[in-house]
Amino acid sequence: xxxxxxxxxxxxxxxxxxxxxxxxxxxxxxxxxxxxxxxxxxxxxx
Amino acid sequence: xxxxxxxxxxxxxxxxxxxxxxxxxxxxxxxxxxxxxxxxxxxxxxxxxxxxxxxxxxxxxxxxxxxxxxxxxxxxxxxxxxxxxxxxxxxxxxxxxxxxxxxxxxxxxxxxxxxxxxxxxxxxxxxxxxxxxxxxxxxxxxxxxxxxxxxxxxxxxxxxxxxxxxxxxxxxxxxxxxxxxxxxxxxxxxxxxxxxxxxxxxxxxxxxxxxxxxxxxxxxxxxxxxxxxxxxxxxxxxxxxxxxxxxxxxxxxxxxxxxxxxxxxxxx
Numbered sequence: 001x002x003x004x005x006x007x008x009x010x011x012x013x014x015x016x017x018x019x020x021x022x023x024x025x026x027x028x029x030x031x032x033x034x035x036x037x038x039x040x041x042x043x044x045x046x
Numbered sequence: 047x048x049x050x051x052x053x054x055x056x057x058x059x060x061x062x063x064x065x066x067x068x069x070x071x072x073x074x075x076x077x078x079x080x081x082x083x084x085x086x087x088x089x090x091x092x093x094x095x096x097x098x099x100x101x102x103x104x105x106x107x108x109x110x111x112x113x114x115x116x117x118x119x120x121x122x123x124x125x126x127x128x129x130x131x132x133x134x135x136x137x138x139x140x141x142x143x144x145x146x147x148x149x150x151x152x153x154x155x156x157x158x159x160x161x162x163x164x165x166x167x168x169x170x171x172x173x174x175x176x177x178x179x180x181x182x183x184x185x186x187x188x189x190x191x192x193x194x195x196x197x198x199x200x201x202x203x204x205x206x207x208x209x210x211x212x213x214x215x216x217x218x219x220x221x222x223x224x225x226x227x228x229x230x231x232x233x234x235x236x237x238x239x240x241x242x243x244x245x246x247x248x249x250x251x252x253x254x255x256x257x258x259x260x261x262x263x264x265x266x267x268x269x270x271x272x273x274x275x276x277x278x279x280x281x282x283x284x285x286x287x288x289x290x291x292x293x294x295x296x297x298x299x300x301x302x303x304x305x306x307x308x309x310x311x312x313x314x
Contacts, residue, residue: 006180007114007115007116007180008115010116010119010176010177010179010180011104011115011116011118011119013176014119014122014123014172014173014176014177015100015104015118015119015122017169017172017173017176018100018122018126018169018173019100021165021169022096022169022279022282025161025162025165025286026089026093026282026285026286029162029285029286029289029290029293030089030289032289032293033085033289033290033292033293033296036292036293036294036296036297036300037292037293037296039296039297039300040296040297040299040300040303043299043300043303043304043307044303
């Protein structure tokens with residue numbers, strides 16, 4: 001039983017790292033894209 | 047940015063084998079028209095598929111006879127490993143396209159792939175280490191598979207640093223840095239087959255390949271959510287690469303516009 005719980009701790013750690021990291025990567029890529037395109041449109045004088 | 051004349055070999059290759067449709071996408075305006083609807087589509091579908099597959103792996107898949115509950119980590123670890131290697135393969139292909147055909151979007155595509163590729167390689171190493179502790183009794187071993195994957199991560203770091211320096215170099219008026227980055231991307235590709243074959247060539251704690259061309263040693267209970275997770279993360283990877291390409295293109299266009307404004311005479 002204790003071994004089973006310990007295994008779930010490793011699963012939880014891996015999922016927390018994977019999900020938070022992937023969401024962070026997607027958010028960073030999306031927001032930096034919006035900011036860069038906004039800067040470009042501002043430079044064009046729109 | 048104009049470059050010097052192509053070498054004889056490159057010029058011959060370029061004339062003989064240039065696919066007609068490839069340069070249809072060389073126009074940034076045409077690329078942006080496609081990327082504008084494709085980026086949110088890939089990210090949205092990717093999030094749904096990857097999230098669904100992870101939930102499936104977490105809640106519906108039974109524990110494995112040997113690995114126990116930790117088998118669920120593989121739904122993150124395996125797609126990350128595939129994408130880490132697929133990322134560098136993309137960089138190598140884009141580098142060839144840049145060096146041979148001088149496709150204007152190829153270097154942008156290669157640079158856009160580097161950060162997500164490095165992320166998934168790091169995630170593969172981290173989840174593998176977390177899985178290895180209960181399965182092998184150790185966080186890390188210096189065997190062929192783990193070491194070659196770590197080398198891939200360092201190659202990504204080197205590529206990102208080199209691409210950043212090449213960008214500054216290009217702003218200063220020289221295009222040589224971009225070609226050096228492309229050559230680095232091409233040479234680094236030698237590590238991809240080494241990673242793939244490492245568990246066959248050397249004794250390793252890491253298991254041999256479970257999925258090969260047309261064959262799988264994995265039971266369907268685990269294989270179906272694994273393939274859905276791989277598809278979902280691949281779509282996310284594609285969406286992030288497109289978003290990075292749009293960012294890099296927008297930065298280049300902003301810089302060019304500001305430079306033109308700075309050079310144009312001021313009318314009183």
